[in-house]
Structures are given as structure tokens and as C-alpha cells.
Amino acid sequence: xxxxxxxxxxxxxxxxxxxxxxxxxxxxxxxxxxxxxxxxxxxxxxxxxxxxxxxxxxxxxxxxxxxxxxxxxxxxxxxxxxxxxxxxxxxxxxxxxxxxxxxxxxxxxxxxxxxxxxxxxxxxxxxxxxxxxxxxxxxxxxxxxxxxxxxxxxxxxxxxxxxxxxxxxxxxxxxxxxxxxxxxxxxxxxxxxxxxxxxxxxxxxxxxxxxxxxxxxxxxxxxxxxxxxxxxxxxxxxxxxxxxxxxxxxxxxxxxxxxxxxxxxxxxxxxxxxxxxxxxxxxxxxxxxxxxxxxxxxxxxxxxxxxxxxxxxxxxxxxxxxxxxxxxxxxxxxxxxxxxxxxxxxxxxxxxxxxxxxxxxxxxxxxxxxxxxxxxxxxxxxxxxxxxxxxxxxxxxxxxxxxxxxxxxxxxxxxxxxxxxxxxxxxxxxxxxxxxxxxxxxxxxxxxxxxxxxxxxxxxxxxxxxxxxxxxxxxxxxxxxxxxxxxxxxxxxxxxxxxxxxxxxxxxxxxxxxxxxxxxxxxxxxxxxxxxxxxxxxxxxxxxxxxxxxxxxxxxxxxxxxxxxxxxxxxxxxxxxxxxxxxxxxxxxxxxxxxxxxxxxxxxxxxxxxxxxxxxxxxxxxxxxxx
Numbered sequence: 001x002x003x004x005x006x007x008x009x010x011x012x013x014x015x016x017x018x019x020x021x022x023x024x025x026x027x028x029x030x031x032x033x034x035x036x037x038x039x040x041x042x043x044x045x046x047x048x049x050x051x052x053x054x055x056x057x058x059x060x061x062x063x064x065x066x067x068x069x070x071x072x073x074x075x076x077x078x079x080x081x082x083x084x085x086x087x088x089x090x091x092x093x094x095x096x097x098x099x100x101x102x103x104x105x106x107x108x109x110x111x112x113x114x115x116x117x118x119x120x121x122x123x124x125x126x127x128x129x130x131x132x133x134x135x136x137x138x139x140x141x142x143x144x145x146x147x148x149x150x151x152x153x154x155x156x157x158x159x160x161x162x163x164x165x166x167x168x169x170x171x172x173x174x175x176x177x178x179x180x181x182x183x184x185x186x187x188x189x190x191x192x193x194x195x196x197x198x199x200x201x202x203x204x205x206x207x208x209x210x211x212x213x214x215x216x217x218x219x220x221x222x223x224x225x226x227x228x229x230x231x232x233x234x235x236x237x238x239x240x241x242x243x244x245x246x247x248x249x250x251x252x253x254x255x256x257x258x259x260x261x262x263x264x265x266x267x268x269x270x271x272x273x274x275x276x277x278x279x280x281x282x283x284x285x286x287x288x289x290x291x292x293x294x295x296x297x298x299x300x301x302x303x304x305x306x307x308x309x310x311x312x313x314x315x316x317x318x319x320x321x322x323x324x325x326x327x328x329x330x331x332x333x334x335x336x337x338x339x340x341x342x343x344x345x346x347x348x349x350x351x352x353x354x355x356x357x358x359x360x361x362x363x364x365x366x367x368x369x370x371x372x373x374x375x376x377x378x379x380x381x382x383x384x385x386x387x388x389x390x391x392x393x394x395x396x397x398x399x400x401x402x403x404x405x406x407x408x409x410x411x412x413x414x415x416x417x418x419x420x421x422x423x424x425x426x427x428x429x430x431x432x433x434x435x436x437x438x439x440x441x442x443x444x445x446x447x448x449x450x451x452x453x454x455x456x457x458x459x460x461x462x463x464x465x466x467x468x469x470x471x472x473x474x475x476x477x478x479x480x481x482x483x484x485x486x487x488x489x490x491x492x493x494x495x496x497x498x499x500x501x502x503x504x505x506x507x508x509x510x511x512x513x514x515x516x517x518x519x520x521x522x523x524x525x526x527x528x529x530x531x532x533x534x535x536x537x538x539x540x541x542x543x544x545x546x547x548x549x550x551x552x553x554x555x556x557x558x559x560x561x562x563x564x565x566x567x568x569x570x571x572x573x574x575x576x577x578x579x580x581x582x583x584x585x586x587x588x589x590x591x592x593x594x595x596x597x598x599x600x601x602x603x604x605x606x607x608x609x610x611x612x613x614x615x616x617x618x619x620x621x622x623x624x625x626x627x
Contacts, residue, residue, distance in 0.1 A: 033079075033208060033227045035070035036061070062223055066255035067167050067248070069104060069223035072209050073257070074402065078219050081206035085117050085127075088206060092117065093231035094197045099130040099139070100171035100234075100242065102225040102249060105162055106256045108134040110399035110432070111218040113211025114170070115227050118153075119201040120213055125153035126201040129211050130172050131218075134401065135161050137188070139172035139181050145196030156181060158188035165254030167225070169243040174198070175233035184250070185243030187236055218400065225249065258283050260335045263312065264409045266343050268420035269440045271351045271387045271452060275319040276420050277440035278329060280343070281312050281405070286333040288314030295326035295347070310336070315440050323353050346417050349386060354454040354486070359383070361419075362594040364391030364493075364537030366408060366569035367428060372591050373411035373570035375610045380593045381415040382612075387452060388419055391537030391566055392426025392462075392493030399432040411570070422450050424459045426493040426537060431463065447472050449479045455598060456485035458531070460492035462538075466521040473521060480529035486622060487598060488531045494519045495536040497545050497563045499576045499584040503538070507577040514581055523548075526561050532603070532620065535594070537567035540574045542588040542607055544616060553583060557623055566607075568592035586616045601625035 060071040072078075082088045101114045110133050118127035118140065129140040136158040146152045160183045162168050171182040176196065181189040204213060208227050211218040225246075234242075243250075264281035278290055288307040307314045314333075321327065327350070331343040352358040361380040366373040380388070395403035409416070421439075425446065429435045442448035446461045458479055460466070466473050480488070494516035498504070505512030516538075526534060527549050546553040547560020554560035563583075568591040576587055590609035597604040607616035 030231070031229045035224050035226065036068060060257075062255050062257070065252070067104070067223075067225065067252040069102075069167075069225045071223055071257055072220045074107075074219040074221045078210045078212070079208040081208060083205055084202060085200050085204045085206055086202035089200065089202065092198070092200060092206075093229065096173075096175050096231060096233040097128070097198060098171060098173040098230045098232060098234040099128065099228070100169070100239070101130065101227045102167060102169055102246065103220075104167050104223040104255070105132055105164055105221070106223070106258065107221040107401065108132070108164065109218060109221070109401045110134055110434075111211050111216070112220060113207070113209070113218055114220060114224075115208055115229060116211050117200065117204050117206045118211065118213050119151075119204045120153055121215060124150045124201075126151035126199045127153075127204050128198060130170065131211050132162065132170075133157065137162060137168070137170045137181060137183055139179065141174060141179055141194050142199045143174075143194040143196040144199050146194055147196075147199055151199050151201075154179075154191070154193050156189055156191055158183050160184070160186075160188050163254060165256045167223075167249045167252060169246075169250075171234060171239045171242070173233040173239070180233075182236070182239045182243070185240040221402075223255075260284055260286075260339055261341055262333065262343065263405050264438075265413055265417060266329075266331045266346060267409065267413070267416035268348055268418070270422060270442065270450065271348075271420040272319070273323040273351045273353065275317070275321045275350065276348055278316045278318060278331070279438065279440060280314055280331050280333070282314075282333040282335070283312070284335060285310050285312055286314075286335050288316075288334075289332045290316050290318070290329055291332070292318065292327055292329045294322075295328060313437060317440065321350050323350050324356055325350050348418055348420065351451075352386065352453040356453055357597070357599040358386045358453045359595065359597045360387050360389055360452070361385040362389045362391060362535050362564075362566045362596070363569040364535075364565075364567040365393040365426070365540055365571040366390075366395070366411065367393050367571040368396035368403065368407060369570035369572070370407040370411040372610060373408070376569050376591055376593050377412045377415045379608060379610065379612055380595070381419065383595055385419055385595065388415065388421040389457065389489075389491055389535060390421055390423035391491060391535055392424045393428040393537055393567075393571065394423060394426065394435075396428055398429035398435050401434060404434055404438060422457060422459060424491050424493055425461050425463055427463055447475060449483075451485065453598060454485060454600070455487035455489060456483045458488070458490045460490060460519070460522065462492040462494035462516060462519045462536075466518050468521070473525070476522060477525055480525055480531070483529070486601065487603065488529070490522065490526055490531050490534040492519055492522070492534075492536055494538045495563065495565050496520050496523055496534065497548065497583055498539050498565055499543055499581045499587060500539040500541070501575045501577055503574070507579070512577065514577075514583075523561070527559060530559070530623065531561055532556075532622075533562045533564055535564050535566055537565065537569075539565050540567045540571040541576065542566060542568055542586075542590060542592050542616070543576075543584065544586040544607075544618070545583045546585045548583055556620060559623070564594065566592070566594045568610075588615050590615065
């Protein structure tokens with residue numbers, strides 16, 4: 001049975017007042033929120049700054065021998081001090097502040113929040129946030145001294161890495177001139193970048209256990225014992241004293257309510273003639289291994305691959321295999337205490353040689369809607385493609401780990417456990433480190449080419465410059481020039497041509513560029529070097545253009561390139577220009593994927609919606625080939 005919560009608001013004597021005789025005085029704040037098990041909640045109904053619980057279930061506390069603390073697992077588990085800063089604006093620190101906490105981080109993330117009152121929306125940046133990223137504690141602050149008209153936020157990072165599951169005391173202070181971060185009682189960072197008074201947005205919520213503003217919510221995954229907010233800048237000695245005040249808490253063993261196991265089930269990337277990349281991730285650091293054997297009774301010997309590093313994410317670059325061959329594989333993780341867990345037996349097929357038939361599926365913009373992405377990926381898997389092409393925006397926010405572990409990878413199984421993926425960066429990936437960690441791809445990974453069968457795929461980063469003389473355009477021309485593939489496909493996130501209604505100009509009211517002008521720079525090269533189809537995402541619908549060459553509709557046989565927007569993997573659907581464009585051919589507003597089958601010089605193309613209905617077909621015979 002879960003103990004009830006004690007969320008006791010302890011206020012120092014004369015902690016704040018609303019005025020004083022002889023005129024008004026600045027208000028002083030000294031709030032301490034303590035989270036302990038076994039007590040009723042007290043004082044919530046009458047005190048205007050007592051937090052209300054917004055928990056997904058009854059409060060849960062960690063074992064006392066591990067320091068206890070309120071367990072917060074993200075999502076709905078957050079505490080609201082005030083829905084709007086305006087409700088408590090006279091009680092918020094202005095000239096100086098200290099925000100501190102006893103906290104244990106369970107799952108690192110890029111923008112974790114402990115205590116926040118913030119709005120950070122584009123150039124509009126106001127408030128403060130005590131938080132953490134995937135390695136260290138952080139503090140964000142906006143002040144009058146750096147205000148450029150709509151606020152300017154600085155995000156400061158400490159230097160000391162926190163230990164997941166372990167208690168740490170973190171404090172951030174600001175005295176009007178200097179910002180400091182302390183970790184476990186020691187000064188960890190110092191800056192004079194911000195100065196003046198704290199700059200607030202009246203509509204910002206005051207939240208414990210999250211970084212939250214009007215369009216972002218990054219809840220804490222971990223534990224809290226105490227959170228404090230004061231209208232003074234604590235001295236180094238005062239912070240050190242506070243950090244030493246709970247020696248049993250500091251000495252307690254790390255704890256988590258997560259069990260040891262697979263955080264990300266095994267999946268495949270980058271199919272090659274002689275191998276594939278196999279990746280998986282454990283909830284805690286582990287040893288990892290892969291067992292591999294052929295689907296052939298004469299080759300039953302299992303090959304063992306072991307990761308010498310103890311880590312959470314394991315990546316195995318498998319090579320020296322036979323082409324056109326099915327292999328079975330099974331992964332294993334071994335925890336620091338010796339517990340071992342094996343995956344199910346899975347399988348894959350190495351890449352086909354140029355004389356073989358093969359199929360692939362194209363999916364784009366899976367983003368944040370896991371249920372839709374799951375339906376689309378399951379239908380794609382039903383067709384058993386040889387590999388998957390992803391046109392970018394795999395996740396909603398590339399720097400948020402949960403978007404990968406809780407949405408993208410679960411929604412793409414069992415597909416990715418047996419079918420390797422080759423993706424491009426979307427704008428939502430944010431060029432984040434997590435993308436490069438999770439995707440094992442050819443160098444430099446931002447752009448690359450991949451050969452499969454008699455086709456070559458030119459994977460392009462539409463977020464970076466593709467102007468003349470850019471490094472990427474030079475690479476693309478060189479790669480196209482030396483390609484000997486029969487079929488050539490370009491893949492990038494932003495579409496060179498689109499009939500979308502408002503991404504490139506509101507077509508209800510004004511003109512539109514009808515495509516991304518940066519990526520339009522690749523068009524001449526695609527035409528010059530005989531690219532057959534260009535796949536893209538970004539605009540959440542389906543469109544196949546007429547073949548285009550030199551800015552005109554031109555038959556495919558005469559060098560026209562077909563542009564396909566396949567961005568129906570999960571993102572909210574968009575719409576089209578109410579009047580047809582000069583290049584617009586087939587359009588559909590469905591969640592979908594594209595299925596392509598190639599046999600020699602013939603290509604069969606199908607577009608299939610999330611209900612399994614076929615809504616577009618195309619057959620191409622390679623230009624110049626004999627029919």
C-alpha cells in the first residue's frame with residue numbers, strides 16, 4: 001500500500017508580508033516544500049502559494065533506506081504552485097534569488113526541470129528554471145540587464161556530472177550581478193552574463209518538478225525531497241551548510257523504480273552487402289553482446305560479438321557476412337550485479353546484390369503520434385520490405401530522450417527489429433546528439449549515400465545549406481558523378497516542390513514558393529545526373545508530382561524527375577493549395593507509407609494509407625532500358 005503524502009509548506013518566521021507601516025516595502029520570499037511519506041497534506045486550502053498535486057496516480061515514495069522522496073515519473077506528475085505568475089508576482093524574487101533542491105535524477109533528458117517559472121518561445125525569453133540536462137545540473141535566467149525588448153535567457157551548465165538515481169543537493173543563486181551554480185555544496189559554475197532584476201512573464205506557470213511553458217513540458221523523472229525558493233543569494237558557506245545538513249541522504253545508495261531491462265529493444269540500421277548495424281539500450285549501464293547465426297543448416301555456428309564498454313546504449317557494426325543471406329540474431333544485456341536478460345530471437349537479411357529483386361518502404365514524420373506511427377509501421381512490416389527509408393522528423397523533439405525511447409522506437413517495432421532503417425535528419429531532430437547516438441550511419445551521417453541492389457540512395461540534410469559552393473552540394477555532385485547504380489533516389493526532409501497550403505506562403509491569401517528554396521538548389525544536379533525519384537517529408541500529406549525538368553513538366557523518359565512527399569507517418573495532417581499547382585499530380589491527405597519494388601529495370605510504386613488501402617500506383621521502366 002502506498003503511504004500518503006506529506007507535502008508540507010514550511011515557511012520561515014516572517015517569511016513574507018504584504019506591506020508594512022510607513023509605506024510599502026519589497027516583498028520577501030522564503031518557501032520550502034518538503035516531500036515525505038506518511039503524513040496528510042497540510043495547509044493547501046488557505047495558503048496562496050501551496051502547490052496543488054497533478055499526479056497520474058496516488059503519490060508514491062521511495063524506500064526510507066534509500067532516502068525516500070516523492071517519486072516522479074514524468075508525464076502528469078507535476079506540482080503547480082501557480083497557474084500564472086501574475087497570481088503570485090509580488091511573492092516572486094526579483095533583485096536576488098536562490099533556487100535549491102534535494103533531487104535524484106532517474107532518467108536524464110536534455111531539458112529537465114526541477115523548479116521553473118519560464119516562458120521561452122522563440123525570441124521571447126523570460127523567467128528562471130532550475131533544471132538539468134543529460135549530464136549536469138543547469139540554471140536558466142532572464143533579467144532586465146540583458147532584456148532586448150522581449151527578454152533574453154541564458155542557460156548555464158554546471159561542470160559536475162550527476163549520478164542517476166543518487167541524491168544531490170543543487171542550488172542556483174543570483175545576486176543581481178553574478179549567477180552561481182552549486183552541486184553538493186561546492187561552487188560548480190559562475191557567470192556575470194545576466195544582471196539587473198529577474199524578468200518574469202505574467203502568464204508563466206510556477207511549477208515544481210518540470211520545465212514547463214506554454215508550448216513545452218519536460219517533467220522530472222526522478223525523486224524530490226525538498227525544493228526551496230528564496231529572495232536572497234545564499235553565500236557559498238550557507239549553501240555548503242545546507243548540503244551537509246542531510247548526511248544520511250547524501251550517503252544513501254542510488255535507487256530507482258525502474259527495473260533492469262531493455263530501454264530500447266534491438267533494432268537495425270544501415271543495410272550492407274556484408275552486414276548491418278545492430279543497436280539496443282538497457283535501462284542501466286550493462287555489458288552487451290550479440291549472437292549471430294545463418295539461416296542455413298550447413299552454417300549453424302554462432303558468432304559472438306561483445307561490447308567491451310559498460311554502457312546503456314550498445315552499437316554493433318556487423319560485417320564479413322554473405323550478401324542476400326538471412327541471419328538470425330539474439331542480444332543480451334548483463335547488469336552490474338550480474339543479472340542477464342536476452343532478447344527474443346530476431347532475424348534480418350543482408351543487402352541484395354545488383355542482380356536481385358528487392359523492396360523498400362518510405363515513411364516520414366512519425367513525430368509524436370505513436371499510435372498512428374505504430375499502425376503505419378505495422379502495415380509496412382506486413383509487406384516485409386528489405387529496408388526502410390525515413391524522410392526525417394523521426395521524433396517530435398530530437399533532444400528529448402523520452403521522444404526516442406517512449407514513442408519512436410516502441411512505435412516502430414517489430415519493424416525495426418527485422419528491417420534496417422536509413423534515415424535523414426528532419427528539422428525536429430534539432431541536429432541533436434541523440435540522433436547520432438541512435439542512428440549508426442555512414443560518415444559524416446549528416447549526409448551520406450547508401451547502395452542497395454542496383455539502386456543508390458543519396459541521403460541529404462535539408463536543414464543545412466545547399467547553396468552553391470556549400471560542402472554538402474559539392475559532396476552531392478561528387479557522389480552522383482561517380483555513381484554506377486541503375487536507379488538513383490534522393491532523400492531529404494524538406495520538399496523541393498510541394499502543393500502545401502501554408503508552409504511556404506499562405507496560399508489562401510498570397511503567393512507561395514511552392515517548396516523549400518534551400519533544397520531547390522539540388523534540382524539541377526538531380527536532373528543532370530539522372531535521379532529518378534526524390535523523396536521528402538516535412539509537409540504532412542502525400543503528393544506525387546508530374547515529372548519535372550528545367551522548371552517544366554517533362555516526361556520521365558525525357559529526364560523528368562518525380563518528387564514524392566511521403567510525410568504521413570504520424571504528424572498531424574496538413575492540407576493543400578486550394579488551386580492546383582503547375583506540377584501537382586496525385587495528392588492525398590492520409591497517414592500513409594510508400595512501398596517500392598524493383599526488379600532489374602522495372603520499378604513498381606504503391607502508396608498505402610494507415611487502413612491498408614491502396615491510393616496511388618505507378619510503374620516506371622528505367623529510362624533508356626529495353627522493354
